[in-house]
Amino acid sequence: GAVVSQHPSWVICKSGTSVKIECRSLDFQATTMFWYRQFPKQSLMLMATSNEGSKATYEQGVEKDKFLINHASLTLSTLTVTSAHPEDSSFYICSASERGQGIQYFGAGTRLSVL
Amino acid sequence: DQQVKQNSPSLSVQEGRISILNCDYTNSMFDYFLWYKKYPAEGPTFLISISSIKDKNEDGRFTVFLNKSAKHLSLHIVPSQPGDSAVYFCAASGGGADGLTFGKGTHLIIQP
Numbered sequence: 579g580a581v582v583s584q585h586p587s588w589v590i591c592k593s594g595t596s597v598k599i600e601c602r603s604l605d606f607q608a609t610t611m612f613w614y615r616q617f618p619k620q621s622l623m624l625m626a627t628s629n630e631g632s633k634a635t636y637e638q639g640v641e642k643d644k645f646l647i648n649h650a651s652l653t654l655s656t657l658t659v660t661s662a663h664p665e666d667s668s669f670y671i672c673s674a675s676e677r678g679q680g681i682q683y684f685g686a687g688t689r690l691s692v693l
Numbered sequence: 694d695q696q697v698k699q700n701s702p703s704l705s706v707q708e709g710r711i712s713i714l715n716c717d718y719t720n721s722m723f724d725y726f727l728w729y730k731k732y733p734a735e736g737p738t739f740l741i742s743i744s745s746i747k748d749k750n751e752d753g754r755f756t757v758f759l760n761k762s763a764k765h766l767s768l769h770i771v772p773s774q775p776g777d778s779a780v781y782f783c784a785a786s787g788g789g790a791d792g793l794t795f796g797k798g799t800h801l802i803i804q805p
Contacts, residue, residue: 584736610790621782622737624792637792671736673793680725680744680788684736 581605582674584685591662592693599657599688601672608674611655612682613647616669625670628655662692696720697785699796707804712770714799716783719764723785727793728757728768730779737782741768744788770801778803 581604591597601611610629614622626647628634634647644666646658655674659666669689673682698717706712714728724745729737743750743757743766750757756769770777780800784793 580739582736612792621795621797622793624794627790627792629790669734673736675790680786680791681727681739681742682793683739684729686736687734689734 580681580683582608582672582683582685584672584688586688587686588689588691590691590693593663594661597659597662597690599659599670599672599690601655601657601674601685603653603674603683606674606676607652608655609652609677610675611649612673612675613645613655613657614671614673616671616687622671659690662690664692666690667692694719695797696723697783697794697796699781699783699799701799702797703800703802705802705804706773708775709772712768712773712777712801712803714768714770714781714783714801716766716768716796717764718766718785720785720794721764722787723794725786725788726757726759726766727784727786728755729782729784730777731782731798732779740781773801773803775803775805777801 583602613625626634626636628649636642649655671687673684675682727742728740731737741755759766780798782798783796
C-alpha cells in the first residue's frame with residue numbers, strides 16, 4: 579500500500595519551454611501533496627504544499643508563477659515548470675499523505691535537465 | 694539556519710552490528726519525526742516515525758528514540774545488513790498536513 583507514482587522520471591528540455599510533472603497516489607486518497615526539490619548532495623527542500631481543490635501554499639523564495647501547482651483531484655497533483663532555465667535543472671520529488679496522517683509517501687522523483 | 698541537522702555525512706558499520714544514526718533539531722514546534730531511506734535518483738522510502746508524546750518506537754530491526762529535552766533523535770538498526778546501505782534522512786514536521794524539514798542525510802555503509 580501507500581504507493582505514489584511520479585511521471586516522467588527524467589526529462590530534458592530546451593531553455594524557455596515548460597515542463598509538466600505528474601504525481602499520483604495509486605492506492606489512497608491524498609488530501610495533501612507536497613513538492614520538494616533536491617540539488618546534488620543537498621537535502622530535500624520543500625517547495626510547496628498542495629491541497630485538493632484549493633490554491634497551493636508556496637515556501638519563501640519559491641516563485642509561484644514559475645512553479646505552477648494544480649491539485650485537481652484526491653489522487654493527482656501536477657507541477658509545471660514554466661519557461662524553464664538551466665538553473666531550474668534539479669531533482670523534483672512529490673509526496674502525498676492521507677487525511678490527518680503525518681507520514682508522507684514519496685514518488686520516485688523527476689530529473690529535470692534544462693539545456 | 695538549518696533546523697534539522699545530521700552531523701555525520703557518512704557512517705561505516707560492520708554487517709551484523711548495530712547502526713546508530715543521529716539527528717538534532719532546533720525548532721521546538723516540531724512534534725512529529727520520521728526517518729527515510731534513499732537511494733540515488735529515487736524518492737525517499739519511509740522507514741519509521743515517532744510522535745513527540747513518545748520516546749521510543751520500534752518496528753522490526755528499526756528503533757527510533759526521541760529525547761525532547763535534548764532535541765535529539767536517533768535511529769538504531771540491528772542487526773545491520775548489506776541491503777541497509779543507503780542514505781538515511783531525518784525529517785521533522787509540526788504534524789498533520791505540514792511539509793517536512795529534512796536533514797542533509799547520512800550515508801550508511803554496511804561492510805561485509
